[in-house]
Amino acid sequence: MDTIRLTVSQALVKFLNAQYVEYDGEKKPFIKGIFTIFGHGNVLGLGQALQENPGRLEVYQGRNEQGMAHAATAFAKQKQRKQVMACTSSVGPGSANMITAAATATANQIPLLLFPSDVFATRQPDPALQQIEQTYDLSLSTNDAFRAVSKYWDRVSRPEQLMSALINAMRVLTNQADTGAVTISLPQDVQGEAWDYPLSFFQERTHFLDRYEPSKRSIQEAAALIRKKKKPFLILGGGVRYSEAADEFVQFAETFHIPFSETQAGKSCVESSHPLNVGGLGVTGNSAANELAQKADLIIGVGTRFTDFTTSSKRLYADSDVLAINLSDYHASKLDATTVISDAKMALLALKDELANYQTGYQNEIKEAKQRWAQELHRLHHIQYTETGFTPEIKSHFDHELDEYKEKLHTTLPQTTVLGCLNEWIPSDAIITCAAGSLPGDLQRMWVTKERNTYHLEYGYSCMGYEIASALGVKMAEPTKEVYALTGDGSYLMLHSELVTSIQEGYKINIILFDNSGFGCINNLQMGHGMDSFATEFRKRNKKTGQLDGEIMKINFAQSAKGYGAKTYEVHTLEELKSAVEDAKKQTVSTLIDVKVLPKTMTAGYGDSWWNVGISEISDKEQIQKEYEEKQQKLKQARQY
Structure with missing residues (x-):
């Protein structure tokens, strides 16, 4: 076996340079660059490797570890999750600063690659500068806090462990159904340790972001459900954007004359001016979307996680059937939905063919709801x-x-x-x-x-x-x-x-x-x-x-x-x-x-929107008592699962 002797940090940089993704036939480098804030935990390890031979990786100097990781998340989100930035921080506080950003990326299912430095694997200088000493478990460090907010977490305590850690990191970062923050913890001593790595580990790797097609059975079941309904209502989620399925979504809505609303992640996937686009839905939704959703007999969510804001805490369309199209079986199964596990584009194309000559029962409701909202929008302006x-x-x-x-x-x-x-x-x-x-x-x-x-x-x-x-x-x-x-x-x-x-x-x-x-x-x-x-x-x-x-x-x-x-x-x-x-x-x-700007000059809720928040059951204030009682009544009207 041909090998090359490199430090862990040098091997890491060399590996990142060899990662590519291919989507719909287009191939491009997966890791554009790396945000850094150097400290004693990484400047002489990963810092040395980046200074000596960064390859094509662009190195950027962050100012706050959370901030630079947010910037990396936003970059990946705007790139439709098909290219990412990595981030490296020093040990202790520098690492801890990235935990919030990791949680943000994971909650939004945006790929984020983090390399927080860690305390010495040898434990010889313990306690090292910025090390937490947990007396009940000396193997714990600040970086264990990333476990709860990462889609994949690993600690490289020996040089040869780097290989499996990075291969798994790429697996999760390119998983369109279940991606998020990936945290590879790098002890500061291990970063500089050398090992004879197989040359094959650094060969160019192409990660194919394949479009997963729906099963025939699920499409037939979804079509049968839709045919029974007169007023279905579409929700355009972030999954439509990441699938680059805007055209297919519009064609589906137009073919069957189905109004659609947008989640925060889905907004601007289709222009607001489209006649069937009724805007934001739920707690932060407008009157048109909430009115039509409340009267719908079927909710069709495409690439949405059905958060409490989208569902108005499961109350807005509590009595409607739900059809969920999603790559993630977890998110698709919410609200006891009929599920289609698939890439959004593939599902919409297949469902469109299966429905054939189906038409909804909408007359002028969509246009009139949009007109009423346009008048309110003019007032707000x-x-x-x-x-x-x-x-x-x-x-x-x-x-x-x-x-x-x-x-x-x-x-x-x-x-x-x-x-x-x-x-x-x-x-x-x-x-x-x-x-x-x-x-x-x-x-x-x-x-x-x-x-x-x-x-x-x-x-x-x-x-x-x-x-x-x-x-x-x-x-x-x-x-x-x-x-x-x-x-x-x-x-x-x-x-x-x-x-x-x-x-x-x-x-x-x-x-x-x-x-x-x-x-x-x-x-x-x-x-x-x-x-x-x-x-x-x-x-x-x-x-x-x-x-x-x-x-x-x-x-x-x-x-x-x-x-x-x-x-x-x-x-x-x-x-x-x-x-x-x-x-x-x-x-x-x-x-x-x-x-x-003056306070209290923002918009308020529209339609039957409601947000379930914690309210004190006991209070001397009559208004708080009233709010608590109203909440109990609304809870009875919401879905329970």
């Missing part, structure tokens, strides 16, 4: 704050005093109006990213996608801090397009470090920051369920009450980003917003637009 309040009236379940915010933030801008203007003013082929807070709900309802794959939302884990890092990852995947990260002030404060990496690498991203001085989404949640505002607004501590109910904090986010080298703008009016958006288009460096 044109809300203004006057001396007598909002015109037209804000759709809200509670009142809130806004004069203090108006004075402190020097703004009267409603969030929905700002979003309507941005939707009109940014380029139609620009890509927006977002993840958490009130913005994802507003965007799923309000954002009109004009071109495909221009809406990049992370909502499987709703991870605050994903927004700006994801914009960098998307820009790396789509360098010719403008990318806009829409983020709240809360998410920005949590994590915005990869803005610096974007400037370093010359990847221009645009950040539009909505500052309402608080965690507005959760403030809505607590006040909408009978609580007072408590520790969710950004207020100074009141010396009299001892609580966080003092003066509203005013932060100049534009100044913070300016210090990094970004082009920044401060916005308090629509005129200033338009000027900033237009000027930002001319810039070659990353930009940040600091938009001050």
